[in-house]
Amino acid sequence: MSAAAASPAVSAPAGGAAGCGDLPVLRERGQREVFCGLTGIVWLHRKIQDAFFLVVGSRTCAHLLQSAAGVMIFAEPRFATAIIDERDLAGMADANEELDRVVTRLIERRPDIRMLFLVGSCPSEVIKLDLSRAAQRLSKRFSPSVRVLNYSGSGIETTFTQGEDACLAALVPEMPAEPGRARSLLVVGALAEVVEDQFLRLFAALGVGPVRFLPSRRAAELPPVGEGTRYLLAQPFLGETARLLEGRGATRLAAPFPLGAEGTTAWLRAAADAWGVDAAKFDAVTAPGIARAKAALAPRREALDGRSVFFFPDSQLEVPLARFLSRECGMRLTEVGTPYLHRQHLAEELAMLPAGVTLSEGQHVDRQLDRCRAAKPDVTVCGLGLANPLEAEGMTTKWAIELVFTPIQGYEQAGDLAELFARPLARRARLMV
Ligand code: SF4
Numbered sequence: 001m002s003a004a005a006a007s008p009a010v011s012a013p014a015g016g017a018a019g020c021g022d023l024p025v026l027r028e029r030g031q032r033e034v035f036c037g038l039t040g041i042v043w044l045h046r047k048i049q050d051a052f053f054l055v056v057g058s059r060t061c062a063h064l065l066q067s068a069a070g071v072m073i074f075a076e077p078r079f080a081t082a083i084i085d086e087r088d089l090a091g092m093a094d095a096n097e098e099l100d101r102v103v104t105r106l107i108e109r110r111p112d113i114r115m116l117f118l119v120g121s122c123p124s125e126v127i128k129l130d131l132s133r134a135a136q137r138l139s140k141r142f143s144p145s146v147r148v149l150n151y152s153g154s155g156i157e158t159t160f161t162q163g164e165d166a167c168l169a170a171l172v173p174e175m176p177a178e179p180g181r182a183r184s185l186l187v188v189g190a191l192a193e194v195v196e197d198q199f200l201r202l203f204a205a206l207g208v209g210p211v212r213f214l215p216s217r218r219a220a221e222l223p224p225v226g227e228g229t230r231y232l233l234a235q236p237f238l239g240e241t242a243r244l245l246e247g248r249g250a251t252r253l254a255a256p257f258p259l260g261a262e263g264t265t266a267w268l269r270a271a272a273d274a275w276g277v278d279a280a281k282f283d284a285v286t287a288p289g290i291a292r293a294k295a296a297l298a299p300r301r302e303a304l305d306g307r308s309v310f311f312f313p314d315s316q317l318e319v320p321l322a323r324f325l326s327r328e329c330g331m332r333l334t335e336v337g338t339p340y341l342h343r344q345h346l347a348e349e350l351a352m353l354p355a356g357v358t359l360s361e362g363q364h365v366d367r368q369l370d371r372c373r374a375a376k377p378d379v380t381v382c383g384l385g386l387a388n389p390l391e392a393e394g395m396t397t398k399w400a401i402e403l404v405f406t407p408i409q410g411y412e413q414a415g416d417l418a419e420l421f422a423r424p425l426a427r428r429a430r431l432m433v
Pocket residue numbers: 001036037038057058060061062064120121122123153154155156
């Protein structure tokens with residue numbers, strides 16, 4: 001998962017986004033401290049309720065999933081690892097035959113499975129196991145009751161949330177075609193069900209619809225897509241999925257991401273504008289949510305106002321989170337690190353960042369640690385591997401992974417989102433007394 005050290009480079013962005021979009025970005029390459037894309041399985045298997053994720057990998061991959069999924073592994077989860085052992089590596093067993101046997105046994109044992117993802121890993125890629133051919137072969141064998149797809153979650157190709165992008169991208173060709181030019185709204189990116197339901201109510205009140213979600217809760221009910229599809233990204237890490245949706249005729253509604261009252265309002269407005277909803281109606285529908293979000297934010301803002309925050313790269317959520325923390329919670333941004341900066345999808349977010357913020361893309365973890373120590377931020381957002389060592393140095397940290405597992409989008413979650421950052425500060429304050 002690491003690459004050779006190279007000097008960091010500062011480069012000016014391509015394109016002409018306004019405001020902070022013109023800021024130089026520190027691009028770094030070197031040792032990284034990030035999850036691979038396999039981790040996406042931990043939340044995706046809960047979301048798509050009749051899918052199973054079979055990682056074709058090594059014991060390392062199995063251990064990673066076990067530790068990332070925590071206690072979930074005791075709840076008969078719908079994921080597992082088919083371990084490539086020495087016999088497969090030495091070519092003594094035909095890995096394809098072995099895989100077919102494992103999949104057949106699995107499908108016999110779990111008749112509830114409607115969609116099976118073969119998930120590639122570093123070992124399966126290194127031995128060049130062709131999982132897309134395997135998926136086609138197995139799909140033929142088990143169709144129509146089970147569809148078999150594949151994507152890669154390997155650390156060579158994907159970082160953390162990019163695993164979701166790869167999974168959703170594998171779903172796009174499977175989506176049925178929307179007949180004619182019927183207009184529909186597609187919300188793209190896995191959201192907690194409670195958040196989906198809140199958004200559905202808001203869109204219904206605005207008269208925007210029909211509204212569908214990718215991923216859908218059931219694999220058999222994939223939403224249709226076509227020329228009339230307008231899509232809103234609910235997550236910032238879905239570059240490939242977006243590209244494929246556009247290949248099928250869908251059009252992206254440019255918007256910031258639905259974090260905080262401001263982000264949620266602008267996100268809803270993008271859809272409302274596309275549907276021609278008038279301003280008075282929009283204000284009437286959104287006003288109660290905005291008021292509740294502001295009321296919930298007020299006490300947290302008191303705790304966060306003027307405090308500084310430093311983001312290590314993890315999920316690509318860093319830029320929208322930084323925008324929310326600076327504009328709605330009054331926090332000072334020191335460095336905002338992201339594993340990958342999708343300028344087009346983040347243009348509205350970048351334009352809202354305060355001037356002077358340091359953006360970094362990629363990672364050279366030692367250099368970044370040096371910058372973090374020099375900045376002495378009040379809160380450092382980082383992965384589990386860095387959090388405890390930094391706490392031991394006296395810094396206050398927030399585990400980035402929680403931001404992916406917790407419902408944080410929409411008006412009703414704005415207070416909880418701020419609370420995720422206020423809590424570590426409150427805990428440290430209590431321990432100091
Ligand atoms: S896919 Fe690669 S990076 Fe991820 S756990 Fe397996 S070996 Fe490690």
